[in-house]
């Protein structure tokens with residue numbers, strides 16, 4: 176089923192994000208968790224694509240299993256950084272052959288060993304070009320990324336919104352946000368989208384904080400700001416056994432507020448943690 180059809184049926188979705196294990200780790204480490212994630216009955220599960228195209232085969236394999244074995248819709252992330260057109264076309268075909276209906280089409284970040292990667296030399300310099308290409312080949316439901324606080328490369332949020340509009344106009348069915356820790360940022364972002372006439376559904380992505388250093392690293396990489404309430408929480412619990420509980424409660428409060436405010440759906444970044452996801456689902460009344 177296409178995720179876009181869920182929105183057409185006015186469904187307020189609850190979805191999960193998982194990531195494939197490192198290539199040196201057996202794929203069964205995530206396969207073993209799929210049953211537990213599926214038993215929580217999310218509307219769909221998205222599977223990330225390894226930075227720079229690493230682990231790409233694993234994304235398709237896991238997304239295919241989620242759908243084929245557990246009957247839960249999957250969303251396969253797909254980045255084009257560093258790929259030839261032949262590789263991109265082969266991946267599109269593989270996803271089609273594996274019966275995957277939903278893709279999250281992304282440009283991707285520079286490879287870790289080449290932080291100054293020149294995107295103008297990439298087959299597609301921007302996600303919008305990848306989306307146009309996929310649309311010209313197959314009839315997938317296509318999601319794309321958006322950034323309530325602006326993409327880290329963008330010097331002005333209005334430029335980012337301008338390019339977001341161009342991207343959506345290439346045939347994006349829905350958007351998923353970068354993680355954020357202050358819901359007011361997301362509500363303001365929704366208001367800005369209206370002024371740019373971006374009208375597709377937008378799913379806020381929420382990540383629970385398990386460790387203070389983990390979240391500082393991720394937030395500094397993606398440019399998410401830390402509200403005072405979260406900084407105080409990290410000061411109080413960071414480095415203690417209570418950090419995880421406090422982080423789960425913080426994420427649950429964010430999610431409850433978003434759902435109560437009638438968002439199109441919420442996307443929970445599970446960090447592959449079944450136990451924490453179950454607690455969050457219970458906290459928000461979905462389990």
Ligand code: FAD
Nearest residue numbers: 223224226252281282283284301302320326335338351353
């Ligand atoms: P784009 O939409 O191409 O935007 C990138 C930058 O280019 C922005 O600053 C934008 O304003 C600018 N831009 C866009 N179009 C133009 C134009 N025509 N001219 C000039 N500038 C332009 N990365 C992974 O490696 N694997 C994943 O699985 C993954 N999943 C993600 C999921 C979500 C929900 C999000 C929010 C991000 C994810 N990322 C993932 C990270 C993503 O790959 C990076 O943020 C990447 O730097 C940008 O990808 P994009 O698709 O948003 O790019």
